[in-house]
Amino acid sequence: MSLETTWFLLIAVLWIGYFILEGFDFGVGVLLPFVSRNEADRRAVLTTLGPVWDGNEVWLLVAGGATFAAFPEWYATLFSGFYLPLFLILVSLIVRGVSFEYRSKYGKAQWRQRWDIAIVISSALPALLWGVAFANIVRGVPLEKSAAGHIEYVGGFFNLLNPYALLGGVVTLTVFLTHGAIFLSLKTAGGIRDRAHDLALKLGLVAAVAAVSFLLWTNLALPSFNAKVAALSTGVALAWVAGLGATLKRREGWAFIFSASAILLFVADLFYALYPRVMPSSLGAQFDLTINNASSTPYTLKVMTVVAVVMTPLVLIYQGWTYWVFRKRVSASQIPHPERGILDSATHILHQ
Amino acid sequence: MNSLDLARWQFAITTVYHFLFVPITIGMGFLVAGLQTAWYRTAKVKYLRATKFFGKLFLINFAIGVVTGIVQEFQFGMNWSSYSRFVGDIFGAPLAMEGLLAFFLESTFLGLWIFGWDRLPKKIHLATIWLASLGTLLSAYFILAANAWMQHPVGYTMNLEKGRAELTSIFAVLTQKTALATFFHTIPSAAFTAGAFMAGISAWLLVKKKDAEMSRGTLKLGLITMLVSFVMVFVSGDITSKIMTEQQPMKMAAAEALYQTTDSAPFSLLTIGTLDGSRSVFQIDVPSVLSFLATGDFKGTVKGVNDIQAEYEKTYGPGDYSPNIPLAYWSFRLMIGFGGIGFLFALLALFQLRRGGTPKGKWFLPAMIFLPFTPLLANSFGWIFTEAGRQPWAVFGLIRTSDGVSAVVSAGSVLFTMIVFTLLYGVLAFIEVGLTLKVIQNGPQTELDYADPKLGGSDSQHLVMAY
Numbered sequence: 001m002s003l004e005t006t007w008f009l010l011i012a013v014l015w016i017g018y019f020i021l022e023g024f025d026f027g028v029g030v031l032l033p034f035v036s037r038n039e040a041d042r043r044a045v046l047t048t049l050g051p052v053w054d055g056n057e058v059w060l061l062v063a064g065g066a067t068f069a070a071f072p073e074w075y076a077t078l079f080s081g082f083y084l085p086l087f088l089i090l091v092s093l094i095v096r097g098v099s100f101e102y103r104s105k106y107g108k109a110q111w112r113q114r115w116d117i118a119i120v121i122s123s124a125l126p127a128l129l130w131g132v133a134f135a136n137i138v139r140g141v142p143l144e145k146s147a148a149g150h151i152e153y154v155g156g157f158f159n160l161l162n163p164y165a166l167l168g169g170v171v172t173l174t175v176f177l178t179h180g181a182i183f184l185s186l187k188t189a190g191g192i193r194d195r196a197h198d199l200a201l202k203l204g205l206v207a208a209v210a211a212v213s214f215l216l217w218t219n220l221a222l223p224s225f226n227a228k229v230a231a232l233s234t235g236v237a238l239a240w241v242a243g244l245g246a247t248l249k250r251r252e253g254w255a256f257i258f259s260a261s262a263i264l265l266f267v268a269d270l271f272y273a274l275y276p277r278v279m280p281s282s283l284g285a286q287f288d289l290t291i292n293n294a295s296s297t298p299y300t301l302k303v304m305t306v307v308a309v310v311m312t313p314l315v316l317i318y319q320g321w322t323y324w325v326f327r328k329r330v331s332a333s334q335i336p337h338p339e340r341g342i343l344d345s346a347t348h349i350l351h352q
Numbered sequence: 353m354n355s356l357d358l359a360r361w362q363f364a365i366t367t368v369y370h371f372l373f374v375p376i377t378i379g380m381g382f383l384v385a386g387l388q389t390a391w392y393r394t395a396k397v398k399y400l401r402a403t404k405f406f407g408k409l410f411l412i413n414f415a416i417g418v419v420t421g422i423v424q425e426f427q428f429g430m431n432w433s434s435y436s437r438f439v440g441d442i443f444g445a446p447l448a449m450e451g452l453l454a455f456f457l458e459s460t461f462l463g464l465w466i467f468g469w470d471r472l473p474k475k476i477h478l479a480t481i482w483l484a485s486l487g488t489l490l491s492a493y494f495i496l497a498a499n500a501w502m503q504h505p506v507g508y509t510m511n512l513e514k515g516r517a518e519l520t521s522i523f524a525v526l527t528q529k530t531a532l533a534t535f536f537h538t539i540p541s542a543a544f545t546a547g548a549f550m551a552g553i554s555a556w557l558l559v560k561k562k563d564a565e566m567s568r569g570t571l572k573l574g575l576i577t578m579l580v581s582f583v584m585v586f587v588s589g590d591i592t593s594k595i596m597t598e599q600q601p602m603k604m605a606a607a608e609a610l611y612q613t614t615d616s617a618p619f620s621l622l623t624i625g626t627l628d629g630s631r632s633v634f635q636i637d638v639p640s641v642l643s644f645l646a647t648g649d650f651k652g653t654v655k656g657v658n659d660i661q662a663e664y665e666k667t668y669g670p671g672d673y674s675p676n677i678p679l680a681y682w683s684f685r686l687m688i689g690f691g692g693i694g695f696l697f698a699l700l701a702l703f704q705l706r707r708g709g710t711p712k713g714k715w716f717l718p719a720m721i722f723l724p725f726t727p728l729l730a731n732s733f734g735w736i737f738t739e740a741g742r743q744p745w746a747v748f749g750l751i752r753t754s755d756g757v758s759a760v761v762s763a764g765s766v767l768f769t770m771i772v773f774t775l776l777y778g779v780l781a782f783i784e785v786g787l788t789l790k791v792i793q794n795g796p797q798t799e800l801d802y803a804d805p806k807l808g809g810s811d812s813q814h815l816v817m818a819y
Contacts, residue, residue, distance in 0.1 A: 044818070047815065047818040047819045050466070050467050050817070051464060053463075055459040057422075057459070058455040058456050058459050058460075060422075061451045061455055062448065062455065064426055064429075065448035065451040065452075066451070066452075067444075069441075069447065070448075072437055076440065078429065079430045080429060080431075080760050080761050081760060083430055083761050083765055083769075084765065087430070093419065094423070094780075095776070098783075101411065102415070146759060148515075149515065150759075152433075152759060296518075297441055299519055300441050300445055300522075303522045307449055307453075311453055315456045318456075318460055319456065322463060325472065335818045336815070342408070343791060
């Protein structure tokens with residue numbers, strides 16, 4: 001396997017890791033008001049994410065850094081081209097991270113309500129926009145060679161809002177919502193668990209319809225029938241159905257494994273449809289960015305391969321260990337004084 | 353303003369803002385780890401209270417450092433895509449390594465530290481804060497190596513056909529003296545910053561008679577951290593300035609507004625005038641000190657802006673190769689000045705504490721409240737000097753900043769995102785300061801049952817830490 005292909009694969013792996021992990025973070029964030037009945041519920045829901053969300057988000061930073069290092073032309077064209085969607089994602093991620101940390105510091109209802117709204121919006125927006133972005137990459141966007149000899153994005157913001165891409169956004173949003181609901185049913189106890197279970201079934205059906213239409217569209221839009229892309233698409237559908245079945249039987253662990261597998265296969269499918277291109281141009285194949293014309297030198301790729309081969313297993317081990325440490329279900333009854341914020345002064349608590 | 357100016361403003365705002373939080377995070381991480389180690393070793397409850405109290409402040413600050421760091425990772429591609437294409441083969445590697453080696457370590461183990469109080473054995477829980485702190489250190493190292501490469505590119509070759517710089521030696525990039533000197537300048541600065549924070553806050557608690565048992569100790573710890581780290585900042589700063597004179601003589605000349613090449617050059621303390629090479633209205637100089645600073649010899653020759661300009665025109669072709677001189681001149685002085693003021697305050701405060709009791713002087717509390725701001729200002733001016741002083745280059749001698757900006761992003765887009773980011777940063781700063789003041793005002797939580805092995809007054813049915 002060439003170094004370029006290896007790095008194409010590694011970047012696919014990073015996105016897979018990111019979407020599986022932050023996927024349920026996004027889902028849990030959006031579902032926060034819908035699975036909770038009171039303050040203790042809300043805090044229990046957020047506590048399932050507490051120890052892990054930041055580590056999950058690092059997968060994105062590493063995917064970005066790795067793209068910069070291995071395929072600088074891809075990094076440059078993609079992020080300058082998809083400027084506004086990426087900007088909206090960044091703003092969301094800023095607001096989201098701060099909301100988690102600051103929300104429960106004070107007990108005041110208004111303070112918490114505002115952060116809750118921020119959490120819902122800032123979780124929904126990236127969940128939707130990542131799908132829009134990836135669908136556009138797979139579909140191909142207007143790329144052209146500039147006077148300086150670089151392949152640059154020449155479309156506008158509204159070019160990115162085509163029906164196929166929007167459907168892609170609906171797919172990621174609904175898939176992440178379902179994935180988040182399954183995660184919550186696995187990680188909580190009591191009323192939250194039951195409500196999350198019900199939502200997982202309903203959302204899972206919506207996601208199934210969206211994903212199947214999107215994958216059909218993707219397969220039909222390819223210049224010729226691609227057996228591997230079709231096989232992976234079928235795999236996504238099967239995993240999803242298995243996940244719904246497991247949810248129905250209340251086998252929450254299996255349901256999570258299946259929804260995670262469906263996300264894995266889905267991202268793999270999109271990357272397979274791309275390969276060996278990284279950003280096809282809708283204006284002609286001569287303007288395609290490929291793993292060859294976008295890549296770094298073999299030396300840089302070799303250096304980065306060594307670092308990735310040594311570090312990735314280590315990261316997986318200690319990040320996996322975190323999930324093991326916090327494997328117990330969280331229930332609302334475990335939250336001491338749910339209405340109290342740690343920064344409320346003693347007198348304030350007395351008056352509550 | 354065109355998209356270049358706007359992109360530069362946006363970069364400056366995002367980066368300076370991000371770096372307000374970074375040094376506190378790096379330094380405070382280690383201080384908190386030290387306090388927790390003291391508790392682990394001695395089982396004295398005051399160390400645990402200090403760990404929890406400063407840990408809380410550390411986390412409030414860490415949150416903004418993390419989220420603004422996300423923008424850092426992507427803004428090169430967004431606003432500086434031509435720069436990214438040119439340097440990606442080299443510059444991307446330390447960034448990716450930073451993610452893989454540092455960010456994962458930092459975020460994962462900090463999560464374990466925050467939520468692991470009742471889930472992990474004491475010893476392992478202690479290890480998590482040390483590992484998270486190690487992550488911040490690694491992160492600083494990789495990003496400083498990337499920045500050092502912009503100041504002084506090494507280990508590369510130019511590929512003219514592809515119009516980019518290509519990596520030939522990762523070891524050269526990661527171990528060049530510019531990177532090492534910057535690292536040993538930045539890390540003690542972070543310790544100095546965190547020390548000033550700890551000292552300022554502890555002094556306030558001490559004067560307000562809140563948990564004097566703890567705050568007296570942490571005040572001393574903060575002040576001593578400041579003194580020790582200042583010496584290291586001073587020494588590495590001296591080394592850095594000699595390296596800078598050798599590698600970027602224009603930056604040193606600009607820092608002094610020295611237009612003519614001079615032997616035994618004086619160090620200008622302050623100037624009233626235009627700094628455009630004409631005679632200044634008023635000036636205080638210290639004879640020969642600049643020569644010593646730049647070359648290590650009081651009689652050494654320091655090249656002036658005009659000569660370097662002429663030299664660079666021969667090498668790089670026509671153009672203006674001098675940075676904004678008043679900006680370089682003043683930011684250099686303000687960096688040193690604020691650092692020095694912080695150091696003097698720390699020295700005076702420590703002297704007061706030797707007599708025991710609470711320092712009585714009327715100056716004490718205002719000075720201690722001002723103390724944490726001195727390193728913040730010094731850090732910001734230091735980076736403004738380093739980055740603005742390198743102009744017009746993005747990578748010294750290889751690519752101009754004006755050639756690095758994204759070709760396809762309109763000025764309107766950059767302006768729009770800049771306004772939204774700036775407003776967002778403003779709101780977050782407001783909330784962050786509010787929360788920090790509230791933590792300080794509440795003081796360390798003495799009412800919790802810290803003797804409980806489960807900590808913080810929790811029982812087995814309740815979580816010690818919940819979001």
